[in-house]
Amino acid sequence: MRTKTRVGSIGVALGALLALVSCSSPAPEPAPSATTVTVLPTVPPAKAAAPVPVVAPSWPLTGVPGDPASRPALAVKIENTPVARPQSGLEQADVVWETIVEFDVSRLVAVFHSQVPAEVGPIRSVRPMDPLILAPMHGLLAFSGGQPGILTLVAQSGVQMISHDAGAPGMYRTKDRAAPHNVYGTPTVFWAQADADHQAPPGEQFTIARSADRAAAVVGGAPAGTLSFQLSPASSPTWTWDAASGTWLRSEGATPATSRGGARLSAVNVVSITAAHPPTGYAAQGGTPVPTYELVGSGEGLVATGGKTLPVTWKKDSQDAPMRLFAADGSPADLAPGNTWVELVPAGSGSVTVG
Secondary structure, three states: HHHHHHHHHHHHHHHHHHHHHHHHHHOOOOOOOOOOOOOOOOOOOOOOOOOOOOOOOOOOOOOEEEOOOOOOOOOEEEOOOOHHEEEEOHHHHOEEEEEOOOHHHHEEEEOOOOOOOOEEEEEEOOOOHHHHHHHHOEEEEEEEEOOHHHHHHHHHHHOEEEEEOOOOOOEEEOOOOOOOOEEEEEHHHHOOOOOOOOOOOOOOOOOOOHHHHHHHHHHOEEEEEEEEOEOOOOEOOOEEEEEEOOOOOOOOEEOOOOOOOOOOOOEEEEEEEEEOOOEEEEEOOHEEEEOOOOOOOEEEEEEEEEEEEEEEEEEEEEOOOOOOOOOOOEOOOEEEOOOEEEEEOOOOEEEEEEO
């Protein structure tokens, strides 16, 4: 009996011990859960400023790509009467301005910079509108002579004068034409006379698009085939669009205009400027008043480029400021790269008809 009791007691004690061990054991740890990690993209810091767009150089008066020569603009007064035609050098001018002087005669202001003709002429005298046209370029002006008062206007404009009457080198009379229609000159000799204050190339005059397809008249103009001007009873130039050459071809009335070498006179851009054309206090033979143009201010105009025309407003703030052209919305009326002829139409008496 005593043996049974001890065994039972031991069993009870052992059960209690196992129960105690079971209650004091730690609970198993749960398995670690997966962690989501977001990796942001690496953005390297900017190390330099954005590159400046490279703009290819171009000739300032034409906008044609090239490396402009460091010479000033050279303007030459060219006669345009029937006895003076055909003239020399006009086909190489960057810009030609056509003006009406006394006796309703047309006279040209041909400006050279990108090209160098071997000879220019016939060369004639200065007029009161010349400083208004040329002062912004601050270049050279070659002419045969002029009245003292008009010479003073030219001198005050800052233009360097190269005068045949004053004995300037580079001018001579030819034997195949009668005076006064026979004064000719050599541009290289004219440029060699530029003084220290007239060495710089001209700035841009009219604004010019980088390519022909961006020109204002090409983008927003109306198709046109002819431009018929009536500048005076003695001057009625006509321009006809020639798609093959991409230029306007000039005629004097119905007669094709050519250079002395036979080249047809043409222009990439033809600009019509309508401005008042009052008489001045200067007089020509017989007391005939010498006129000028009122070119400081603003007025109506027309731009012809690429077989299209666009009405514009011209503006010129001062004698020294270049003339600017604007479309109806106020944006610049850019020309196409190439040469330009400017027709100065006397307000009230002159006209241009687009056909």
